[in-house]
Amino acid sequence: MEYILTIVVLIAIFVILSSSYNLVIGYGGLATVAHPIFYALGAYTSALLGIHFGLPAAICVLAGALVAVVASILLALSALRVAGDYLLIASLGFQLGLLQVIKNFEFTGGPGGISAIPNTITGPWRTPAYLLICGGIAALTVWLIARIVHGPYGRAITAMRDEELAFSALGRNAMTIKVVVFAIGCGIAGIAGGLYAFYFQYVSPDQFEVLHSAAMLTMVVLGGMGTTMGPVVGAVVLIAIPQAITFLNLPPAVMAPMQGIIFTTLVMLFLFLRPAGLVGPLSRDRMAGRTALEKSSGGVAE
Amino acid sequence: MTVVLRVHKLRKAFGGIVVADDVNIEIAKGEILGLIGPNGAGKTSLFNLVSGVLKPDTGHIYLNGVRIDGLPLYRRARSGIARTWQNMMLFTTMTVMENLLIAPRSYPGESIFKVTLARDRVRRAEREARLRATQILDRVGLAHAADAMVTDLPFGHQKLIGLSRALMNDGELLLLDEPMAGVEGAAYETMQRVVRQEADAGRAVCVVEHNVSFIKDLCTRAVFMSNGRILQAGTVDELLASKALTDLYFGV
Structure with a gap:
């Protein structure tokens, strides 16, 4: 039971990550692969603050988010000032470079990472409590992003x-909107990092490798890029499936490459068969629009 | 006569290609100025220089007597320059109404702070924009298509939406880049009528157009451009009477 609850906590954290990644890349159209490093900034900041200053977990997590926000604004301002396309390259450099720094500094624990992050909730209700917190923040994230992308701001x-x-x-200021969307998305990833650090009490650099942005992207694409619920569905499916397979008791030689095979197969299948993702409202909206037009005009296309 | 736009000794070159060479233009309130010339003459580049897509190498641009050539693109739109594009550049994943709602000169909804903290102001602006958009769609005869996706409209109607979106900006200057290319029938009539109405309401309008009869019907004055230079300015008839210009234009 404990094991399954832990998986659900992980799913909640990845709902936060994939939803925020979707805000940046799906809604904002900002091509970035640096989402794992903002996740890392949140995780390391809260871990270090928790260990060295013994601050309350909530303060540590918020500080982690703040660090992610500041870093993302610096990256966005320097990359977007040149031209939009440079963000991809700049984010790749930022992701790879900063992770190397984390791997090589002593105070970040080097390649071994940081363990013994203070336990903030003890007792048998620890995991259920975290489930409530992470699930609540995941729901809040989805709600907040839905608020942002609908209405006048979302239209912009x-x-x-x-x-x-x-x-x-x-007359619209595109630069400001890009920086704000990027900062909000990366700040939310920072919160996910803080939650991860305090729940698992251990962070290491390989959890934040650039490849993890591929996993997050898979969740977004599979669920439906540019949809509110798509990344939620994507995160649930892509964390649950690999975990479910472990119950099959397959030999390790088969198990090891399984996750990679599943992710790749799913992405390819979806790109060919259902590019809008599982949720995919874009086509639905278009159809609604077409029907409205036909109804009101009796076939406008003369 | 109130001069709305004054372009003074404007020059812009991309390496060896000069797209604006000592260009001087004045457009008055209520006037429709035609901008004609062969492809590659620098007509669209002039629009890009005035609206702020391009920065001039030298020269000045004044809107209502205020220098604007240092302002970025979005600030020039806010200062009152509305423009359309040859290839329309509509927002293709949005409905007709949404395309228009995004386009007023002032749009408090683009600020995350105002959206969160000044919600009344945003709501009021939304209401006003919706009203204005509905009126404009009525004028172009596309009120029924308000909730359709722009990509589902026929080409001529998309052109009209491009114009309607520009008209959401209530500024003094309207730049129309080939509004008639590919437009015929009822949409043609509508386009002509609305552009005329805008000028009558006091806007300064500048039209780049290859359709000579459209220019002849609407413009009192026109400018002939070639290779980034203004070769001649005058009435449309004067320009068309000049054999040198028509040879250049029709490539004889």
């Missing part, structure tokens, strides 16, 4: 993603 994000030049020429 969508328009910017669709046609940035036209958007700017209408």
Whole structure:
């Protein structure tokens, strides 16, 4: 039971990660692969503050998010000032470089990472309590992102993603929106990092490798990029499936490459068969629009 | 006569290619100025220089007497320059109404602080924009398509949406880049009528257009450009009477 609850906590953390990644890459159209490093910044900041200063966990997590926000603004300002496309390269450099720094500093624990992060909740209710906290924050994240991407602000994000030049020429400040969307997404990833650190009480650099952005991207694509619930579905499916397979008692030689095979197969299947993802509302919206048009005009296309 | 746009000794070159060479233009309130010339003459580049997509090498641009050539693209739109694009550049994943709602000069909804902390102001701006958008769609005869995806509209209607979106900006200057390319029938009439109405309401309008009859019908004055230079300015008839220019234009 404890094991399954732990998986659910992990799912909640990945819902936070994939939803925030979706805000940046799916809604904002900002191509970045640095999401794991902002996750790491949150995790390491809260771990270090918890160990060395004994601050309350909530303060540590918020501080971690703040560090992620500041770092993301610095990255966005330098990369986006040149041109949008540079963000991908800059984020890759930032991700790889900063992780090397983390691996090589003594106070971050080097390649071995940090263990003995203070236990904030003890007793038999520890995991259920974390489940409640992480699940609550995951729900809050999904709600907050839904609030951001709908209404006037969301319309601005969508328009910017669709046609940035036209958007700017209408008087809209695309740069500010990009920086804000990027900072919000990365800050939320920082919160996920803090939750991870305090629940598992152990962080190591290989949890934040650049490859993990591929896992997050898989969740987003499979669930439905640019949809509110897509990343939630994606995170649940892609964490539950590999875990479920461990119950099959397959030999280690088969088990080891299993996860990679599943992720790759799923991405390829979805790209070909259902590019809109499991949730995929884009096509639904379009159909709704077409029906509305036909109804009101009796076939406008003369 | 109130001068809305004044372009003074504007120059812009990309390496050896000069797209604006000592360009001087004035457009008055209520006037529709035609901008004609062969492909590659620098007409769209001039629009890009005025609206702020491109920065001039030298020269000045004044809007209502205020220098604007140092302002970034989005600030120029806010200062009152509305423009359309040759290839429309509509927001393709959005409905017709959404395309228009995003386009007023002031849009408090683009600030995360105002969206969170000044919700009344954002809501009021939304209401006003919706009202204005509905009126504009009525004028172009596309009110029924408000909730359709722009990509589901026929080409001529998409062109009209491009114009409508620009009209959400209530500024003094309207730049139209080939509004008639590919447009015919009822949409053509609508386009002509609305552009005329905008000028009558006091806007300064500048039209880049290859459709000579459209220019002839609407513009009192036109400018002929070639290789980044203004070769001649005058009435449309004067320009069309000049054999040298028509040879250049039609490539005889």
